[in-house]
Amino acid sequence: MGKPTGFLEYERELPKDRPAEERMKDWAEFHTHCDSKFLCKQAARCMNCGAPFCHTGDPVVGGCPLGNLIPEWNDLVYHGKIEEAYKRLSKTSNFPEFTGRVCPALCEGSCTAGLNGDAVTVKNIEVHIIDYMFENGKIQPRIPKFSTGKSVAVIGSGPSGLACADTLNQLGYKVTVFERSDRAGGLLMYGIPNMKLDKKVVQRRIDLLKKEGITFITNTEVGKNYPAAKVVNEFDALVLCCGATHPRDLQADGRNDVKGIHFAVDFLKANTKSLLDSELADKKYISAEGKDVIIVGGGDTGTDCVGTSIRHGCKSVTQLEIMPELPVSRTAANHWPQWPRIKKVDYGQEEAEFLYGKDPREYLTTVTKIVGDENGDIKEVHTVKVEWVSENGKMFPKPIKGTEKVMPCQLMLLAMGFTGPEDTLIKQLSLETDARSNIKAQYGKFETSLKGVFAAGDARRGQSLVVWAIHEGREAAKAVDEYLKR
Ligand SMILES: Cc1cc2nc3c(=O)[nH]c(=O)nc-3n(C[C@H](O)[C@H](O)[C@H](O)COP(=O)(O)OP(=O)(O)OC[C@H]3O[C@@H](n4cnc5c(N)ncnc54)[C@H](O)[C@@H]3O)c2cc1C
Ligand code: SF4
Structure with a gap:
């Protein structure tokens, strides 16, 4: 724990959003940044409690679905070690710059400081860590050191597809992401508005993933202008991350x-x-x-x-x-x-x-x-x-x-809301669906009713959150790795 008396000495405080009067005249992000002194005080409020629910990710208990090591990075931030804090954060999260901006902060709902006071400002600390790393040129492309010689296609470039592609690429697979829109990013790009998540932040990550070796094929809808069967034949495995885009x-x-x-x-x-x-x-x-x-x-x-x-x-x-x-x-x-x-x-x-x-x-x-x-x-x-x-x-x-x-x-x-994924690919691949019309694939295994075809994110769990999509993308990538190593 950074400062044992931190939670007694300091109140929860967030940097003030840009005032409504000013921000509604433009499309720029409405959240603002804070300086490191401010952040250090907020990190000092973390009690490093014995049972930190903040990173459990349990559907009932709450907490971060990614299992982010929150008390550890709070301690490092308090001691001014932002780069060390980033090392901890990147162990569990592919894209903290997205969740640090748009996550409802499930972690804060189960923070022990919130039991009879105000939760630690976890989400704001998270975004500060990653923005500091980018702004100071400390995030550089990580070119995978070896190749398995196998290839995987990811359909859809939302947070689940990007997390899946990133994890597989780092494991040595040749990854191709198919996206029907002209820009990659799924709802990060074309759902959540710019004032909440600046599109330069999304594009910066996609450009980085490209430099790391992932191929993006945009303006291509698998099942319409690229046959689904062709993708199945061309790649060693396929992951469907196509979202739950059918509106109610x-x-x-x-x-x-x-x-x-x-x-x-x-x-x-x-x-x-x-x-x-x-x-x-x-x-x-x-x-x-x-x-x-x-x-x-x-x-x-x-x-x-x-x-x-x-x-x-x-x-x-x-x-x-x-x-x-x-x-x-x-x-x-x-x-x-x-x-x-x-x-x-x-x-x-x-x-x-x-x-x-x-x-x-x-x-x-x-x-x-x-x-x-x-x-x-x-x-x-x-x-x-x-x-x-x-x-x-x-x-x-x-x-x-x-x-x-x-x-x-x-x-x-x-x-x-949304009633589930569109059915073009489901029909073409004759996939089973669950009672809510999502693609049927057991949590933890992520494999659909068709061998070698996996599903993750909203397409599998129904309309959800960016943090869950990233979690599922990471976990589905591990399941694909297990499958291809058999
Ligand atoms: C307006 C809006 C605002 C939201 N705001 C928040 C928020 O603030 N915080 C939060 O946590 N969550 C938010 N959500 C929910 C969150 O965006 C989703 O849960 C998340 O994006 C799901 O990720 P995904 O990768 O599973 O799917 P998506 O992000 O939906 O991505 C799926 C991608 O697949 C592509 N695709 C589909 N079929 C094909 C095909 N056959 N071939 C090629 N490409 C295909 C689509 O074009 C799309 O780009 C919001 C949702 C909406 C609609
Ligand atoms: S991803 Fe969301 S739930 Fe997890 S630590 Fe960040 S803000 Fe909290």
Whole structure:
């Protein structure tokens, strides 16, 4: 432990985000950096407790799915040994620059300091370590020292595909990553907006992986413009890291009769692509400028749509959520060290509150009807409040009479989650799926019903988090290594 009395002497503190008023005028990251003195104090708060749940990664207990050696690097950071801290961090994590920016910090939910106080700022310490290493030229390509002579294809270049490719490449395999988009990175590139994760940070890592010997083939959809069977024949093993990209749709009258309703990822992807291609000058994005925007879905993807709509200059923004508002602190049933299921005010809500004077979320609300104007463009959205009732052992949302409302709307965005992976590859390779339509592959083994074909990330576990995708990519790579060594 760096400083035995650190947690008694210092309060939890994070570097202040850029103020809403300033940051919503641009697309730059809203988090800021801190200096090493500030960081040293925060690292000193780690108690190096006997049973550090922060790195267990257990689905019930919580903690970091990567098993990051958090107390060890906190101690090293406290002593100013950032390079040593990085050595520990890189043992368990391929891309801390991604998780240090976008992870919900499962580790902090189970930090012992959080039992009756405030958790250590683990995520901020993590991002500082890796950013320091990059900024000081200390991350250089690691060219693998030997080759197994075997080749592996990875389909999809999101965090699971990148982690899988990186791990296999370092183990001496010749790795080729296929990606259907024009840029690699999956949802890191074309889902999470630039203000949360700068695309230069994603591209920097992809460029490094290329220098280390990984081949990226973009603009190529396996199963459409490159036959799946050909990939199976050409490579010694195949890992499907193609995400759970099938969006959940809205069931409401008029859903398919009007123009101006889009899935959240289509809206976010077009915006980032246009931003990267031309700083939005090509206008090849869905604009929210001057519009009343209604977002269906109160989660993180919905929040990204709020932040993006505000940067376009929308007239108003509302986020509809069918579930009730979460409590502000843990309930008795949701005790430490579980992940705290509490209300979060994220960057998008903060910005909406600054602009319009209120949180954009409306809870326990659903859409009943969508109405278009004479041109068929969306004009208004009819909503109703619901209460959750139990019938035959199942909970369902029951509309409450007299709570109907009509809201003006010229752009509706659907951020209601995903139902699983698309089925093109599943059908072509005749793969088994699980009850939730994900690719069936046992956790720990990662092999699908087809020999030599593996699956990892959202495609296997369903819609999840970047940290879980990286974990699965690493573990699937180890399973492939075992398979090819047989
Ligand atoms: C808008 C949004 C914001 C999010 N924000 C966060 C966040 O802040 N923090 C967090 O932890 N998680 C977040 N998530 C979740 C996180 O991004 C995902 O869990 C994670 O990216 C899953 O990684 P993956 O590698 O399994 O799949 P993906 O990132 O979805 O990557 C799959 C890739 O496979 C490609 N592909 C699919 N089929 C083929 C094919 N046949 N041939 C070639 N390529 C193919 C796709 O184009 C895609 O690039 C967010 C999700 C969304 C939608
Ligand atoms: S990856 Fe996430 S859970 Fe793991 S240490 Fe970093 S912030 Fe915590």
